[in-house]
């Protein structure tokens with residue numbers, strides 16, 4: 001048996017060895033902990049991210065928590081145990097991962113928040129799209145395209161209250177709408193949060209609005225395509241799909257098809273490949289001890305988190321081909 005000082009020396013030696021192995025990794029292993037893989041967009045993010053890391057000689061271990069906070073915490077713990085070099089996280093609940101991030105940091109593993117900010121924790125970096133601008137473009141689209149209505153009557157489907165992005169989307173929408181609401185030009189007749197971003201909750205809120213106000217509204221300010229799909233189902237059942245302006249976000253394939261068919265009006269195209277590929281490059285660089293990029297900072301309650309935002313675009317039937325097809329997101333064939 002080793003004496004206490006020898007055990008301490010052995011521990012220090014193994015820690016030093018582990019540190020050097022991490023810093024000089026030729027083939028880093030990156031953990032990717034996702035909220036869910038049940039939505040189209042996250043499958044795309046995973047695929048582009050993995051392809052990039054592999055092209056740089058690394059490997060990705062993917063975990064998906066399917067919307068369960070306890071499971072996401074244990075997913076992250078499993079990645080720590082497997083000794084990954086960096087963990088990239090799409091948080092289901094941005095406020096529920098403080099402990100998991102601390103465990104990773106205690107093990108010397110940097111954590112990158114991907115798309116959604118993780119609150120109150122020492123995340124190394126936040127990589128995302130300009131989420132406030134997403135909300136601004138959605139609201140601006142409604143205002144610009146319904147200028148003949150006075151006031152414009154809106155039903156608003158807010159996102160999942162557990163996702164910090166939902167607050168940022170709303171903030172962007174408010175920046176456009178608040179002055180117009182004050183001026184009496186816009187009226188939000190009904191509004192609610194949609195737990196877990198589920199389409200059935202989008203449908204439920206739309207049904208509730210119809211129960212109270214009938215068909216007397218002009219637009220559904222839906223935060224995502226997924227929620228829009230539920231709302232459009234409700235509108236279809238009422239025979240008014242295509243008569244109400246419906247917004248969205250993500251450029252899901254089914255949403256782009258709905259836009260071309262006229263039941264959804266617009267979406268926000270987020271070039272997922274750009275963000276996921278960039279995240280793959282940066283994760284590998286950080287795993288090799290490289291610098292953390294910083295375009296801006298965002299406060300997460302614990303620190304000013306170095307952040308990078310990628311550009312987003314409003315898309316409707318008029319620019320679908322130039323924005324989405326020309327960028328290689330879908331082929332014209334897929335959109336038929």
Ligand code: BGC
Nearest residue numbers: 039115116163165197224250
């Ligand atoms: C993302 C959206 C996505 C939503 C639901 C948000 O955090 O930014 O792109 O549609 O989550 O998964």
